Amino acid sequence: FMFAAGSAFFLLPLQPVVLDFLIPLNQSRVRQPAVNVDYSIYGIPGDEHYYLTLMHGVLIGLVAGLVLTSVDSFVGIGVGHCCGLFRATG
Numbered sequence: 146f147m148f149a150a151g152s153a154f155f156l157l158p159l160q161p162v163v164l165d166f167l168i169p170l171n172q173s174r175v176r177q178p179a180v181n182v183d184y185s186i187y188g189i190p191g192d193e194h195y196y197l198t199l200m201h202g203v204l205i206g207l208v209a210g211l212v213l214t215s216v217d218s219f220v221g222i223g224v225g226h227c228c229g230l231f232r233a234t235g
Contacts (some may be wrong), residue, residue: 148210155179155206158199178202 161174176195180202184190189198 148214151206151210155203158202180206 158177158179161176165174178198182198182202184194184198
């Protein structure tokens with residue numbers, strides 16, 4: 146559930162792009178990223194490279210979600226193992 150919700154959150158900035166393709170207007174819709182990051186310190190203007198910064202944000206979000214899910218499952222396995230040891234010894 147968390148992985149699907151995180152993916153949906155990071156794909157929300159694609160909504161104006163899809164709507165411009167399906168229902169075009171006389172003017173472009175405002176493109177706003179899900180996470181406000183300043184890429185100008187690396188020499189990348191965010192306005193010109195919208196898809197590159199969007200792809201970077203999506204990939205980083207997916208990797209963070211995978212790490213969070215794997216660590217959480219590892220902690221759950223450890224707790225289950227400790228509970229089994231306590232039950233066997235006591």
